[in-house]
Structure formats: structure tokens, C-alpha cells
Amino acid sequence: MAVVTRDSDSSGTAGGASRPPAASRLLASMAGLDWLARIWWTCLSISLFAGLWELCWAMGWADEKLLPPPHIFLDNIGEQGRYFNTATRWQVGQSMAEGPSAFESVLITGAATTARVFVGLIIASVLAIGVGVLIRYYRFFDRLVLPTITLLSPVSPIAWLPVAIFLFGIGNAPAIFMVVVALFFHMVLATINQIDTVNTNLINVARTMGASKAQIYTRVIVPAILPGMLQVLRMNLFGAWMVVLVAESTGVGYGMGQVIMLARNTFNPSLVFFTIAVIGVLGFTFDWLLRLAQRRILYWLPDTVERLRVL
Amino acid sequence: MSSEDAPHFSSKDAVVCRGVGKTWAAGTRRAHNALTGIDLDVAPGEFVVFLGPSGCGKSTLLYLIAGLEDATEGKLWSFGDLVDMPSPERSLIFQETSLFPWLTVWENVSFGLSIRGASKEERRTVAAEALQRVGLKAAMDKRPDELSGGMRQRVAVARALAMRPKVLLMDEPFAALDVQTRARMQDFLLDVWRDSGASVLFVTHHIDEAVALADRVVVFTSRPGRIKTIVPIDMPRPRNLFSREAEDLRIRLTDLLRDEVDRAFAEQEALAATA
Ligand SMILES: Nc1ncnc2c1ncn2[C@@H]1O[C@H](COP(=O)(O)OP(=O)(O)O)[C@@H](O)[C@H]1O
Ligand SMILES: [Mg+2]
Numbered sequence: 001m002a003v004v005t006r007d008s009d010s011s012g013t014a015g016g017a018s019r020p021p022a023a024s025r026l027l028a029s030m031a032g033l034d035w036l037a038r039i040w041w042t043c044l045s046i047s048l049f050a051g052l053w054e055l056c057w058a059m060g061w062a063d064e065k066l067l068p069p070p071h072i073f074l075d076n077i078g079e080q081g082r083y084f085n086t087a088t089r090w091q092v093g094q095s096m097a098e099g100p101s102a103f104e105s106v107l108i109t110g111a112a113t114t115a116r117v118f119v120g121l122i123i124a125s126v127l128a129i130g131v132g133v134l135i136r137y138y139r140f141f142d143r144l145v146l147p148t149i150t151l152l153s154p155v156s157p158i159a160w161l162p163v164a165i166f167l168f169g170i171g172n173a174p175a176i177f178m179v180v181v182a183l184f185f186h187m188v189l190a191t192i193n194q195i196d197t198v199n200t201n202l203i204n205v206a207r208t209m210g211a212s213k214a215q216i217y218t219r220v221i222v223p224a225i226l227p228g229m230l231q232v233l234r235m236n237l238f239g240a241w242m243v244v245l246v247a248e249s250t251g252v253g254y255g256m257g258q259v260i261m262l263a264r265n266t267f268n269p270s271l272v273f274f275t276i277a278v279i280g281v282l283g284f285t286f287d288w289l290l291r292l293a294q295r296r297i298l299y300w301l302p303d304t305v306e307r308l309r310v311l
Numbered sequence: 312m313s314s315e316d317a318p319h320f321s322s323k324d325a326v327v328c329r330g331v332g333k334t335w336a337a338g339t340r341r342a343h344n345a346l347t348g349i350d351l352d353v354a355p356g357e358f359v360v361f362l363g364p365s366g367c368g369k370s371t372l373l374y375l376i377a378g379l380e381d382a383t384e385g386k387l388w389s390f391g392d393l394v395d396m397p398s399p400e401r402s403l404i405f406q407e408t409s410l411f412p413w414l415t416v417w418e419n420v421s422f423g424l425s426i427r428g429a430s431k432e433e434r435r436t437v438a439a440e441a442l443q444r445v446g447l448k449a450a451m452d453k454r455p456d457e458l459s460g461g462m463r464q465r466v467a468v469a470r471a472l473a474m475r476p477k478v479l480l481m482d483e484p485f486a487a488l489d490v491q492t493r494a495r496m497q498d499f500l501l502d503v504w505r506d507s508g509a510s511v512l513f514v515t516h517h518i519d520e521a522v523a524l525a526d527r528v529v530v531f532t533s534r535p536g537r538i539k540t541i542v543p544i545d546m547p548r549p550r551n552l553f554s555r556e557a558e559d560l561r562i563r564l565t566d567l568l569r570d571e572v573d574r575a576f577a578e579q580e581a582l583a584a585t586a
Pocket of ligand 2: 371
């Protein structure tokens with residue numbers, strides 16, 4: 001809720017400085033209903049995109065067999081959802097009709113993929129921040145480890161796929177491993193960069209107060225780099241979503257990637273687009289939750305967007 | 312060795328510098344001499360202002376006295392002890408706010424105590440006392456970003472006072488404040504200084520500020536910084552800054568500085584030409 005008040009405050013002052021034109025007055029009055037406005041713009045943005053697609057279909061430019069518009073691939077959710085039930089489909093003696101309902105299947109599959117992304121993100125962040133801090137803390141660790149990390153960080157996560165399968169076979173582990181590998185190296189380098197840009201005055205204050213090296217790291221450096229790290233995490237979130245699909249498509253029991261592969265193999269464009277829509281919604285929600293967490297945890301950060309808005 | 316280490320001066324002096332100098336990045340191609348040959352004694356409870364063109368090494372000297380950096384020439388002592396690392400007895404206050412943004416005001420003020428593992432009650436009591444002295448007890452539970460620039464610097468002073476320092480090192484602490492706020496902060500600082508009994512070493516490039524505050528003004532030459540002259544000010548406090556005496560002082564200090572600023576400019580132009 002702090003978010004809403006802050007937003008309305010700053011738009012209030014921005015608009016209140018001199019007599020604002022009608023349009024910005026209208027915007028300012030809407031600021032109180034900020035979250036509503038945001039939902040409205042989101043819906044409008046998506047509707048515009050879907051509308052263009054529908055238009056292409058209506059004009060006959062988009063073949064509905066190849067590029068089925070939203071009203072077609074969303075129409076038979078029951079039908080599409082059934083394909084998500086990949087877990088039970090593979091069990092011997094079970095027909096497509098048995099097992100969880102279509103809606104449940106979508107939920108289960110979505111949750112499984114989301115959980116892999118989430119677990120991967122947590123492991124990657126903890127490892128990366130830990131290693132990054134150790135690299136700056138111990139000179140010899142820096143010299144020993146940093147070259148390898150720098151060497152490996154430009155490698156595409158796809159190249160790690162065989163390794164994931166060799167090491168972990170089939171299941172959750174390779175998918176999580178892929179997410180971790182995709183994020184870890186960049187996040188280590190980002191952590192180091194964050195540590196190097198911590199305001200030296202803060203460190204010097206702690207030093208004059210008799211803080212030990214360990215205390216300077218735990219009490220000053222780690223809290224100081226947290227905002228930047230959450231930012232890095234958010235930027236890497238979508239990368240994690242992309243990688244998890246690849247990992248799943250190669251042989252995890254069930255998951256969104258698996259459904260995409262199924263759609264590809266059975267030539268089912270409708271299912272492809274439906275899955276893309278589900279992934280989009282999941283990724284969007286995830287990002288939104290992370291942003292919310294960021295504002296809650298990092299209450300001391302100013303809102304940059306607000307500063308740009310007055311331009 | 313030992314005869315050289317033994318201080319041949321009163322061990323009661325708050326700060327003693329003998330032949331102190333600093334070359335940054337010594338031994339590399341980017342080495343440059345910021346400060347050289349500084350001899351200075353500061354008495355306990357004395358208010359000393361460092362005045363000089365920017366880049367002449369005033370901050371560098373403060374860092375050396377704080378023990379945050381090692382001198383490359385000479386030695387420093389504080390109350391008879393060789394300065395070789397930072398100490399809570401010598402608190403440093405910076406130009407830009409250096410409060411921890413993730414801590415509340417009282418947690419900032421008691422940061423030094425939490426380093427020593429003091430209990431929460433003790434920390435809160437000490438913080439309340441220190442904030443009382445800077446007139447900000449009511450803001451205890453606020454966060455730094457809720458305060459104005461002047462209030463933040465007062466909190467920084469409170470944080471330094473909470474450590475009961477014997478020497479307060481202040482690096483252009485009021486430079487980022489507007490003129491009216493700065494005048495108030497100077498009065499406030501004089502009050503704090505009087506009842507803390509600490510020595511204050513205060514860096515500024517404002518002549519007015521030097522005249523308002525100092526017992527002695529140390530005027531620096533441009534790079535590498537040396538002490539050009541030391542100007543004692545024996546005007547009684549509270550000072551009338553519009554008096555004839557204050558005006559004469561300002562003129563004298565302006566003259567002393569002008570040469571150095573001119574020299575610094577010429578040097579920079581020469582540097583730009585070769586680059
Ligand atoms: N941490 C540092 N590393 C390298 N050079 C520095 C550092 N701090 C200051 N210097 C250099 O030392 C000289 C004096 O700087 P400083 O002490 O900050 O001057 P002042 O405070 O009088 O403006 C400048 O040339 C500056 O570039
Ligand atoms: Mg300076």
C-alpha cells in the first residue's frame with residue numbers, strides 16, 4: 001500500500017506546482033486509483049495486440065490453421081487443457097479421458113514449471129551472491145575462481161543441456177540445473193560489480209567505528225548491494241523462463257516445455273499459442289510478484305519511474 | 312628506530328603531524344603527490360579549519376588523521392598514540408550524507424555500539440541521548456530518506472558523538488546545504504563542539520565558514536598540498552561576522568587563497584595542454 005500512496009503523492013506535487021492542463025489533471029485524479037488504471041492499461045495493451053491479430057484473421061491474411069487467432073485457441077480450453085495432462089498420459093493403462101480435469105492439468109503443469117523456475121532462481125541467487133562476496137573477500141579466491149567464471153559466463157545455457165541430462169537424467173533436477181547455470185555466472189559478475197560500486201563513505205564510517213572486515217561485509221556491503229541484486233534478479237527472471245522450457249522439452253515428466261514439444265510433434269498450432277499465452281501470464285505474474293517484493297524489502301529506494309514521468 | 316618513534320612533543324596533543332605526506336597510487340604510473348611536509352599540532356578542544364583550493368589534499372589529510380589511509384611520508388600521533396588504523400576516538404563526517412539508508416535514524420546513530428555487540432536497550436538509550444544533543448530525538452524512528460539534507464547531517468553528527476570521539480573530523484559537511492541552513496548548522500556545530508570538548512578539524516573552501524568557526528585557519532597551497540600559513544582567529548564567540556575585524560580577516564584569507572587558486576588553474580591548463 002505504501003506504493004500507492006507514494007505514487008499519488010508525487011503525481012500530486014507534479015501536477016500541483018502550477019495550474020496543469022486538463023489532460024494531466026485527469027491523470028492526477030486517476031492516480032488515487034493507480035492500480036485500477038494500471039490494470040486498465042494492461043488490458044488495453046493486450047486487447048490491442050489480440051485485436052490486430054483478429055483483424056488479420058478477419059481480413060483473411062492469417063491462416064487459422066497456422067496462426068489461429070486468440071478467439072480460436074482460447075475457445076476450446078477444455079480440449080487444449082487435456083494435453084497438459086502429460087503426467088497421467090504416460091502411465092500404462094490410462095486413457096486420455098482419465099486423470100485430472102483439463103483445468104487442473106493446466107494448473108499442475110503451470111505450477112510444476114513455475115516451481116522449477118523459482119527453485120532455480122533461489123539457488124542461483126544464493127550461490128551467486130555467496131561466491132561473488134567470497135571473491136571480493138578473499139584475494140586468493142578471486143584469483144583462483146574469477147577467471148573460470150568469466151570464461152564460462154558467455155556460454156549459452158543451451159550448451160549446458162547435454163551436461164544437465166548426463167548429470168541428472170530426467171526429472172526436476174536437470175531443469176533446475178539449467179536455470180541455475182543460466183543465471184549463476186552473470187549473477188556472480190553482477191554481484192562483484194555491485195560490491196565495487198558500494199559508496200566508500202559507508203564503508204569508511206563502519207571502519208572508523210571499529211568494524212571488522214567480516215562485519216563490514218555483513219552489515220554494510222551485503223545490505224548495500226541488495227537493491228542492485230534484486231534488479232539483476234528481475235532482469236534474469238525471463239531468461240530463467242526461457243531456459244526452463246528448453247530443459248523441460250527434452251524429457252522431464254511434465255511441464256510447459258513438454259506441452260510445447262507435444263504441440264510441435266502433433267502439429268497443433270492452437271495448442272502452441274495457448275501454451276504461449278499461459279507462459280506469458282505466468283511470467284508476467286512472477287515478475288509482478290518480484291516487483292512487489294522488491295518494493296517491500298527495499299523500502300528505502302526512490303521510485304525512478306516517477307522522476308522520468310515529469311519529463 | 313625507537314628514538315624516531317618516540318614522540319618528542321606533549322602526548323596530550325589531540326593530533327600531531329610530523330612531515331606528513333601522501334602519494335596516491337605510489338609506485339605506479341598514476342602516482343601523484345597530493346600532500347607533502349605537513350607539520351601540525353592540534354590542542355585538545357581546539358577548532359581548526361583547513362582552507363584551500365579544491366584538490367589540494369585537505370580530504371587526504373583528514374583521511375590520514377582518521378587512519379583510513381596510510382601516510383607515505385612522516386608520522387601522525389593522536390593523544391600520544393601512533394595513528395596506524397581507524398579508531399572510534401576519531402570520527403569522520405562527510406560532505407554527502409553517509410547514513411545507512413536501510414537503517415532507521417536511531418539504528419544509524421547506534422551503529423558503532425551494535426558493532427561492539429551492545430544490547431538493544433543500551434543502543435536505544437545512547438541513540439536517544441545523542442539525538443537529543445542534536446535536537447532530533449523526535450525523529451528517532453524515521454528513515455534517512457524522510458529527512459532533509461540538514462537533518463541528515465545532524466544525524467551524522469549525532470552518530471559521531473555517540474562514539475564519544477576526542478577528535479571530530481569533518482570534510483566539508485555543510486557544502487551541500489543552502490546558505491541559510493548552513494549558517495544555522497554552524498551555530499549548531501559550535502554548540503555541540505562546546506559541550507563535547509572534542510577537537511574539531513573542519514575542511515571547507517568557504518572563507519566565511521572559516522571566519523565563523525575557527526580558532527585557527529590552516530591555509531593550504533595548491534597541489535601538492537603544503538601548509539602555506541596558519542592564521543589564528545582570537546575573536547570572542549558568539550562572533551559578529553559583520554565587524555571590522557571579521558571583514559579584515561576575510562580580505563586577508565581571500566588574498567592568501569587567490570594566489571593558490573590561480574596557481575591551481577594554471578597547472579590544470581598546462582595539464583590539459585599536454586594531454
Ligand atoms: N582515493 C584516491 N585515490 C587516488 N587519488 C586520490 C584519492 N583521493 C584523492 N585523490 C587525489 O588526491 C588529490 C587531493 O585530493 P583531495 O584530498 O580530495 O583534495 P581536496 O579535499 O582538498 O579537494 C587530488 O588530486 C585527488 O585526485
Ligand atoms: Mg575534499
